Amino acid sequence: MKKARRTRILSEKLISSILFACGIFSVLITIGIIISLFSEAIQFFIRPEVSLVKFFTGTTWRPLSSKVSPDNFGVLPLITGTVMIAVISASIAVPLGLGSAIFLSEFASDNLRSVLKPLIEILAGIPSVVYGYFAISFITPLIQTFFETRLGLDVSFFNALSASIVLAIMIIPTVASISEDAIRSVPQTLRAGAYSLGATRFEVVLKVVLPAALSGILAAFILAISRAIGETMAVTIAAGATPRVTFNPLESVQTMTAFIVQVSFGDAPAGTINGQSIFAVGAILFIMTFIMNIISDLIMNRFREVYE
Amino acid sequence: MEQNNFRTKIGVQNFNLHYGEFQALRDVNISIPENQITSIIGPSGCGKSTFLRSFNRMNELIPTVKTKGEITLDKININELDPVELRKIVGMVFQRPNPFPKSIFDNIAFGPRIHGVKNKEVLSGIVEKSLRQAALWDEVKDNLNKSGLALSGGQQQRLCIARALAVEPEVILMDEPASALDPVATLKIEDLIQQLKEKYTIVIVTHNMQQAARASDFTLFFNMAEDRAGYLVESGNTVKIFTNPKKELTEQYISGRFG
Amino acid sequence: MIAKEMEIKTKATEMRSNLVRRKRIGNFFLILLIIATLIGLLMLLILIIDIAIKGADWISPQLFTNYHSRKPEKAGMKSAIVGSVIVMGLTGLFSFPIGVGAALYLEEYSKKNALTRFINININNLAGVPSIVYGMLGLVVFGRMFGVFSADSWLVSTFNLPVGETALGGLEFDLFGLSFLHLKFPFGRSLLAGALTMTLLILPVVIISSREAIRAVPNSIRLASYGLGATKWQTISRQVLPIAMPGILTGIILALSRAIGETAPLIIMGAFTYVPFLPESVWDQFTVMPIQIYNWITLPQEDYRIHLAAAGILVLLAVLLSFNAIAVFLRKKLEIKW
Numbered sequence: 001m002k003k004a005r006r007t008r009i010l011s012e013k014l015i016s017s018i019l020f021a022c023g024i025f026s027v028l029i030t031i032g033i034i035i036s037l038f039s040e041a042i043q044f045f046i047r048p049e050v051s052l053v054k055f056f057t058g059t060t061w062r063p064l065s066s067k068v069s070p071d072n073f074g075v076l077p078l079i080t081g082t083v084m085i086a087v088i089s090a091s092i093a094v095p096l097g098l099g100s101a102i103f104l105s106e107f108a109s110d111n112l113r114s115v116l117k118p119l120i121e122i123l124a125g126i127p128s129v130v131y132g133y134f135a136i137s138f139i140t141p142l143i144q145t146f147f148e149t150r151l152g153l154d155v156s157f158f159n160a161l162s163a164s165i166v167l168a169i170m171i172i173p174t175v176a177s178i179s180e181d182a183i184r185s186v187p188q189t190l191r192a193g194a195y196s197l198g199a200t201r202f203e204v205v206l207k208v209v210l211p212a213a214l215s216g217i218l219a220a221f222i223l224a225i226s227r228a229i230g231e232t233m234a235v236t237i238a239a240g241a242t243p244r245v246t247f248n249p250l251e252s253v254q255t256m257t258a259f260i261v262q263v264s265f266g267d268a269p270a271g272t273i274n275g276q277s278i279f280a281v282g283a284i285l286f287i288m289t290f291i292m293n294i295i296s297d298l299i300m301n302r303f304r305e306v307y308e
Numbered sequence: 309m310e311q312n313n314f315r316t317k318i319g320v321q322n323f324n325l326h327y328g329e330f331q332a333l334r335d336v337n338i339s340i341p342e343n344q345i346t347s348i349i350g351p352s353g354c355g356k357s358t359f360l361r362s363f364n365r366m367n368e369l370i371p372t373v374k375t376k377g378e379i380t381l382d383k384i385n386i387n388e389l390d391p392v393e394l395r396k397i398v399g400m401v402f403q404r405p406n407p408f409p410k411s412i413f414d415n416i417a418f419g420p421r422i423h424g425v426k427n428k429e430v431l432s433g434i435v436e437k438s439l440r441q442a443a444l445w446d447e448v449k450d451n452l453n454k455s456g457l458a459l460s461g462g463q464q465q466r467l468c469i470a471r472a473l474a475v476e477p478e479v480i481l482m483d484e485p486a487s488a489l490d491p492v493a494t495l496k497i498e499d500l501i502q503q504l505k506e507k508y509t510i511v512i513v514t515h516n517m518q519q520a521a522r523a524s525d526f527t528l529f530f531n532m533a534e535d536r537a538g539y540l541v542e543s544g545n546t547v548k549i550f551t552n553p554k555k556e557l558t559e560q561y562i563s564g565r566f567g
Numbered sequence: 568m569i570a571k572e573m574e575i576k577t578k579a580t581e582m583r584s585n586l587v588r589r590k591r592i593g594n595f596f597l598i599l600l601i602i603a604t605l606i607g608l609l610m611l612l613i614l615i616i617d618i619a620i621k622g623a624d625w626i627s628p629q630l631f632t633n634y635h636s637r638k639p640e641k642a643g644m645k646s647a648i649v650g651s652v653i654v655m656g657l658t659g660l661f662s663f664p665i666g667v668g669a670a671l672y673l674e675e676y677s678k679k680n681a682l683t684r685f686i687n688i689n690i691n692n693l694a695g696v697p698s699i700v701y702g703m704l705g706l707v708v709f710g711r712m713f714g715v716f717s718a719d720s721w722l723v724s725t726f727n728l729p730v731g732e733t734a735l736g737g738l739e740f741d742l743f744g745l746s747f748l749h750l751k752f753p754f755g756r757s758l759l760a761g762a763l764t765m766t767l768l769i770l771p772v773v774i775i776s777s778r779e780a781i782r783a784v785p786n787s788i789r790l791a792s793y794g795l796g797a798t799k800w801q802t803i804s805r806q807v808l809p810i811a812m813p814g815i816l817t818g819i820i821l822a823l824s825r826a827i828g829e830t831a832p833l834i835i836m837g838a839f840t841y842v843p844f845l846p847e848s849v850w851d852q853f854t855v856m857p858i859q860i861y862n863w864i865t866l867p868q869e870d871y872r873i874h875l876a877a878a879g880i881l882v883l884l885a886v887l888l889s890f891n892a893i894a895v896f897l898r899k900k901l902e903i904k905w
Binding site for chain 1: 586589590592593594596597599600601602603604606607608610611613614617618621664665666668669671672673675676677685686688689690691692693695696697698699700701702703704706707708711713714767770771774798799800824825827828829830831834835837840857860861864865873876877880883884887891
């Protein structure tokens with residue numbers, strides 16, 4: 001009997017150790033990401049052809065140029081390309097996503113909601129490469145017609161605006177879902193209080209519910225930008241491969257992610273300057289999204305504390 | 309039903325209410341006297357709060373609600389008014405204080421603002437007046453920008469009362485206003501209600517019979533029928549109801565034999 | 568009496584014009600909200616129609632039986648389809664034990680201490696890391712293995728490993744002498760490396776959804792089991808897991824359905840674009856559907872970038888749809904209503 005008990009205790013311990021290892025594994029992934037990115041990035045920065053200062057302040061990114069010099073490794077064009085697209089797409093996605101969330105949670109009937117909500121979720125399930133196709137197949141011609149023909153502005157075929165628009169469509173469900181959670185968390189009794197004072201439905205939503213849900217909505221906005229920054233295929237296909245510092249969305253730009261893809265296709269072997277440059281860019285990308293995700297989490301946690 | 313010599317502020321004729329298939333209130337007929345405190349008592353689940361919410365048509369916010377019969381305010385059928393208009397005239401204080409997550413000032417100014425008052429000075433005047441009426445002015449006057457949520461429970465409830473007063477209603481409905489408060493805060497609220505009856509008609513739902521007995525002028529006793537529909541058993545002068553009720557059911561409830 | 572009636576009526580009338588204005592503003596904004604909701608859905612509709620129009624005619628048996636070719640009429644995505652299937656199969660195989668194991672640990676074993684909180688935060692963060700970063704992780708950790716198998720590495724010199732003569736080096740041998748356990752290090756641009764990369768990508772999502780499924784098992788079941796003298800693992804393996812399994816499987820299938828559409832991580836870790844053969848082992852090179860589609864989009868000929876790409880997308884979406892349908896079906900069929 002004792003032996004059976006001992007083996008049972010041992011096997012229970014063994015199992016819990018295995019499961020613990022599985023749990024810790026996720027931490028290993030994070031460590032792996034940090035080590036892989038930063039070890040290669042450091043290799044990049046210690047090269048004589050690269051200067052740390054010029055990397056972060058230089059406005060020319062021409063890693064494929066025959067003249068390999070620190071002047072050609074200024075990362076700002078990639079960053080402005082990424083940020084411009086992210087900001088434009090978030091600016092489109094947040095009003096649309098928030099509007100949907102408000103409509104679905106405060107005005108739509110349960111039946112309507114059960115139909116529309118899954119449909120909106122479908123937008124999130126469509127692969128990025130499909131959005132890239134849609135961008136150059138439908139959106140870009142539309143933009144060209146509108147801006148060139150109607151307004152007489154120069155629109156290059158690959159442009160940031162087209163990418164921003166499809167990106168916005170892609171992240172609408174994320175914004176809508178988080179905003180909706182925030183709005184639903186606002187206690188019903190606050191709405192009742194506002195109604196009892198003689199407010200119309202719209203006033204209750206605008207003047208009581210939304211202000212109360214504000215930090216949750218803010219978290220949604222930051223998360224939207226973070227997702228847009230990390231997006232790859234749609235922007236690679238639609239925005240172009242021309243790194244330049246510009247705030248004109250009608251021009252072609254290159255995002256950090258698009259650059260990494262471009263190099264990966266070119267088969268730059270390990271140890272070459274281009275092979276390492278993608279890790280430097282990747283490290284920046286990781287840090288940016290990491291910080292934004294943390295901020296968004298902090299805001300959400302504080303918001304939850306108030307209402308739960 | 310007599311209410312002595314007081315004018316009828318709210319009249320209820322043959323009022324029935326259903327939540328979908330379920331009947332919550334059956335055949336209620338009563339007159340609520342003006343400038344008096346009317347309390348509604350009865351066992352849990354007999355429809356007291358539902359009845360109260362019918363006066364400012366808050367029940368309509370629930371989609372499955374259907375009503376039959378008539379409720380009149382100063383002889384006007386309340387269904388003829390826009391609910392928004394009605395709720396300005398008939399205000400409500402809830403069981404648990406529900407101040408908005410805004411400053412004390414903005415909580416009280418909310419009502420006047422949505423009804424069109426924009427002038428800063430006028431608003432300040434209204435805020436002060438309402439806070440004085442709610443006996444809260446002295447405690448908060450030095451910092452009206454403090455969040456409404458930073459007050460104690462009793463203070464929050466008085467804030468909600470001030471907020472309701474700020475739109476200048478004629479009737480104030482209170483759904484167990486002191487049940488979430490400690491005894492000291494409760495007494496303050498009860499005193500406040502006594503003062504308010506001078507200018508307002510007050511209807512209170514309470515499960516606390518002692519409170520009804522000592523604090524109200526007119527009492528309605530509701531009970532739950534076998535099919536769980538609520539109905540009015542007896543109504544009348546509070547003193548008479550509590551000392552010499554006409555119905556046996558009333559007597560039983562008051563002496564604590566059920567509910 | 569009449570005076571009081573008049574008073575209320577006057578009050579109401581005074582409010583009336585203000586009220587009408589307030590309501591009109593409300594209605595105006597309601598229309599804006601409805602438009603906001605419908606724009607996204609409209610875009611979805613246009614997307615589907617656009618792709619269907621441009622690609623439907625190009626769906627033919629060739630699409631499934633042929634490799635990519637320089638002649639569009641002959642081009643197909645056979646290797647991409649097979650590659651996707653194998654990668655997803657392996658990914659599911661790898662992520663299931665680790666993901667469910669981690670979920671079990673967190674829900675059934677872990678105590679509420681700082682380490683657990685840290686693991687939680689970590690998993691949530693990983694779920695938000697861009698997929699391209701996972702590609703870079705896979706490249707370094709699985710594809711190149713930090714370069715420890717190249718001819719000049721410290722590992723090779725210390726242990727005198729018989730690496731290949733090229734600059735990349737590489738170690739190949741049969742484990743235990745068995746030829747079917749032929750191993751290659753580093754994993755390079757192989758199916759194995761790709762599957763491992765995708766496993767890491769979907770692991771956070773698998774853990775999160777498995778946790779929800781495990782949490783949904785009523786506690787009374789566990790208590791009943793313990794009350795009968797069962798051990799923790801017996802309770803988990805015989806009661807909790809079976810009940811949570813539909814939810815867990817649904818979660819994995821949904822995660823895989825998102826993974827099928829992922830392009831960037833596999834490009835970065837080295838999947839190929841042109842693969843004119845079917846992989847025969849996990850060490851072979853491969854491609855997947857989204858990469859093939861991307862390739863066609865970038866080719867200059869209209870037949871590729873407009874039509875074949877759209878046809879490929881339709882196939883991809885069909886696969887996605889079926890995965891989701893399977894997940895929903897599974898969930899409905901196996902769910903227990905408490």
